[in-house]
Amino acid sequence: MIEVLWHGRGGQGAFTAARLLGAAASLAEGTYALAFPSFGPERRGAPMRAFTKVDAAPIGDRSAVEQADYVVYLDETLLVPGWEKELKPGGVVLVNSTRDASSFRDGRIVPIDADGISSAVLGRPIPNTVFLGALCTLDNALTRENVEEAIRGYMPAKLHAKNIAIVAAAVEAATAAVKAAQASAPAGAATTGQAEPAGEPAARDAGSPRDAGAGAACALALAPDVARRLVQPGPRSDVHIPALSDEALDPAVFARTTCFRAGHLVAKNAGWRNLRPVINRDVCTMCLQCEFHCPDGTIYRTSDDAGQAVAVDLDFCKGCGVCAKVCRFGAIDMVSEQAAASALASLAAIDEKEACVR
Incomplete structure (x- = not known):
């Protein structure tokens, strides 16, 4: 068979x-x-x-x-x-x-x-x-x-x-x-049978970036202005963001059983999202249609030194793209998770380098 x-x-x-x-x-x-x-x-x-x-x-x-x-x-x-x-x-x-x-x-x-x-x-x-x-x-x-x-x-x-x-x-x-x-x-x-863990190359040259080939491709996929928008303002003190009971659930475990203790806060997104929404504050008019239409209530109002803004709770956003669809001003881009992770890693490395120089 x-x-x-x-x-x-x-x-x-x-x-x-x-x-x-x-x-x-x-x-x-x-x-x-x-x-x-x-x-x-x-x-x-x-x-x-x-x-x-x-x-x-x-x-x-x-x-x-x-x-x-x-x-x-x-x-x-x-x-x-x-x-x-x-x-x-x-x-x-x-x-x-x-x-x-x-x-x-x-x-x-x-x-x-x-x-x-x-x-x-x-x-x-x-x-x-x-x-x-x-x-x-x-x-x-x-x-x-x-x-x-x-x-x-x-x-x-x-x-x-x-x-x-x-x-x-x-x-x-x-x-x-x-x-x-x-x-x-x-x-x-x-x-x-002694295979490397999936997603992890077995050997890398000293000092070489992790999975450099894929990382470079992902970094190029995001324009610098989009990459910078991945860093969101934090929530206001009067905004309650639910806390997780557990760490992220392995998607392979979730695929085999759905018997978990009650409460959706047990799992952090369960690995569902392939795309994440990235908000362009320069274009956003704060009409809040994205917040109103989000099926999971993951978009919230916040503020920082630059003024009022909206942000996304990425612990629970499933990347459905409804917010991007309803935004009439094109203020929300749907960016692949792979590209976002690579861009955030690059930004962190740049910030670390600048901090060392200072």
Whole structure:
């Protein structure tokens, strides 16, 4: 039996991809497939899982896949230490990432810029069908022709041409990515089981910045004025910002269970946000439409030496973008979390350097 475990966030199409994979595989004569999801009651953006099983006999086991031949991460932030426990011997991890394969230091991890491929074709990052094309290059049981037939059979007609184009682009990208992953893996890395924690390169030159390649790309993604706006004014003394009961919840833990003690303050955002709102005070008119429409009440009024302002409680903002949509003055930019983290790190380094000079 071939088993595929999909990790994604609500709205990324992980279950759709799992179903399409099963449909494509079952088109081959004498092949049976089963696909099903696993998710809790949370909103769009919350971590979830989906599963695909393919076999030459009818499949009666509907239990969750604990160890898979292929593990697919539609969101890189879900790839956390311990990922190798979900992988069968000889298995492969596919991850939606712009990082070089060498930064993972493990030949089993194959990064593919699925957001980039899908954005180029669809105009927005919907990475699910990219990995259908990638799986075609990894497993002989799945053909590109059958994947395209499944797309035509199970997706709306208006989506056929673009998703078939995505699959074609993904086949080419995955072929190159697999070669790069195998070439960059240290000797024995893929068989020892002593893999590096996900997201952490195994070795860095002394004094070199952490993940310099990805960091540089993120820093360039933000203009200097936008980067400076990431630093918000603090709340007024009369504004109560709720305190957390616990530290941030690991998204991988949240994806497996939703049984936690009562109170939404137990979890810090649970890793849901991919984009964060950044407010331009020079453009903001303090109309407060963003505060009024925020579904989670995370926008609050504050002030500093520069005067009145609004700020965002990033502990609980889920990055839905409603505030940016309702702002008629274009005072709110939605910035990727990766770019924001890189820019904030750069600003902190600059401030530290200036403090040392003084």
